[in-house]
Amino acid sequence: MNEKTYDVGLVNTAWCPGCGNHSILNIMKQTLLELKIKPGNLVVVSGIGQAAKIPQYFKTNYFNGLHGRALPPATAIKISNPNLTVIAESGDGDMYGEGGNHFIHAIRRNPDITNIVHNNMVYGLTKGQASPTSEYGFRTPIQINGVVSEPFNPISTAIALDASFVARAFSGDIKKTKSILKKAIQHKGYAIVDIFQPCVTFNKINTFDWFKENTYYLDDSYNSTDRIEAFKKSIQNDKLPLGVFYVNKNKKTFEQNLKLHQQNNKPLFKNIVKFDKILKLISLGT
């Protein structure tokens, strides 16, 4: 493996110049390389939106499915072949809006997958409508008087559900974000990494500078195993904390809970049909 392992040659991305997605793509490639994950052993599952196009732009197996529906196939892929590294990656609208129900239930199941959410607090591909994470009062061509719904807080929701790994990062900080992503991918169990990211075209409020000014990193003294403390941090909104909020290493993964994988991690495609047992079952009908 080398620096080119993840390159797919010249790519004409669908992203605006200055979009945080470029930086996240770059961070992703570096992270995977440093973790020595082979492209053939990686599956990136995404939904629809600008962020969801990310697997198109680097070397990996990918399942670029439906809007909001990355988590169900990602879960199924992991449990059907536990030997694969599975990342579910999309934007805030996809994961928290259209796919909100799956977000809740993926946390409950706790499969060993990493859920990366590009959170720019606005809809990009459909051109500038509010997202579930848009701030109160955020004006758009549809929310003409400003957003009146409470913004969705993925971090506090995940901690409330006792997600096994909960973190927030910022696309503008390559080094720190890489370190958070590494921990998330190496974590055994469901890991959510919400990545703040500026949208240079449709979000003139939450800009690169805004994120710089309104965030800070949880420091070394912070204890990420304390769920109550983590929840307190997650609802702090004068200044928004970045880093790993919460880790629960005591939870079994979905795969571990399945009877099937308690002996070994044999992928389902190696299953052999047991016709003798079917015959026995048929005979039970007598």
Add this chain to the structure above:
Amino acid sequence: MDDISIVLCGEAGQGIQTVEKLFTKIVKKAGFNVFSTKEYMSRVRGGSNSTQIRISSKPVSAYIDRIDILIPLSDESLEHVKKRISKKTLIIGEDKYIKNSKTNNKIEIPITQLAKSIGNIIYSNTIAVGLLSSICGINKKILNNTIEEYFINKKKELVKNNIKAANKGYENCLEQINKDKIKTIISPPNKKNDNIILNGVETIGLGALAGGCNFISSYPMSPSTGLLTFLSKHSKEFNIIAEQAEDEISAINMVLGAWYVGARGMVTTSGGGYALMTEGVSLAGMIESPVVIHLGQRPAPATGLPTRTEQGDLEHAIYSSHGEFPKIIFAPGTLEDGFYLTQKAFNLADKYQIPVYILTDQYFIDSFYDIPKLDIKNINNINHFIKTDKDYKRYKITKNGISPRGIPGYGNGLVCIDSDEHDEEGRITENSDIRIKMVNKRLKKLSEIKKEIIPPELYGEKDYKILVIGWGSTYHIIREAIENISRKDIAFLYFKQVYPLHNETINYLNKAEKTIIVENNATSQFSKLIRQQTGYEIKNKILQYDGSPFSVETIIKEIQKMRES
């Protein structure tokens, strides 16, 4: 008489199902052929439910209106089935439940009192089994042995009491028979019956196992849930992942994820749940993923009649999901077809990388009867995924439209799939030349699929003048009706594959002087499909959409009417 119809009617939660299960086992052991079906309300307690058990010395597998013996188990029972009670119907039961019967053809047996004497009214069901056994002339040994087997995992005392209860019912009834109040209506045939008893959902489940199904994800919905239950029950033995999803959208997307890495997955659902899955079905069309869909129909729109039957979702299955892509729809009408078609569905889905449907309904799912042991000697499964090489392209343009399907983690290539239009490598494109190539590639698979459409099957006279057409679960009902009519000019054409239609269809239709379609829906969806595909319009329609299955009598009556007109 060598064919009697017994109906038990009572409230939900009274345990009629126990009687059904136990008694069908007993009569089969005694050598009879047996059929049973139930209709029930969408509630857990109370209301009125009924179960029909047909017993005969010949194979029986269809619902009839006629009731020879009625066992009412609640105040509402007589009212609930009153349209089906005739002067000949023998009514047996507690005084309070039978006293309002207008006929004199009734026998009072104090079931509750007998049950209480054994210690609990819970034994009423076994008492009913006992009395039915004596009417059918069943050897007491068979009765006792079957009860013992049935309750094998229960406490000894419970087994003992159940046997006691059955014997009380048996003897009490025998006394009445000896008083000549009941003429024994039927006696066991002089043959051994080595058949197996299954219901519709069990054959679909067994077919899935035989087809190599190792992944099911679904959301419970009547009447389709039984399949999820069946595969969950056997998940450990067969290395199956059975997951109850948070909703049907998740269910089908999970199954597509499972196929993507080489598993063989299916969903089970009914109309409303399937409606939620339709975007996922379209995704299967675009990414060219196999998927097997069991769609157990019930009356709609919306919640409709949740526990009843209808063939109202044929068009829903064909035309649901945006965009143009091939699919296959099977509609089994017999338990054997349920098994073999489901097994086949997995292989066709895998071969053509398309959705394949098993379209059933509540009547098919909930009906039991005995059939010869399913033969699995000639069953074959072929995994169509390949080991990829370095330059693998998931959507390689090929002559027949089928691109070899690789799976991640098997070989040296990358498997890239996209719900957007894509090029051979699976990368997004808006290039119109590639778009046209990809649409053509996906549709080209249809000509391959057409080479192996299952032809419709003809029953009755080859030189027919009248042709009755049916599909799916109405099979045995129509067939018994045709056999009853027993005229030389009539035949029945049965479709077990309803989509795409077989080329021979038009020839069968053109040969008839009169064609009659039978459908459990209001708008005759299958005849519309036939007209669209062949130009032939079937003018005579027997349609029923009250939530109940056709009875043999209804079909006979309607065909006679149409024959004369």
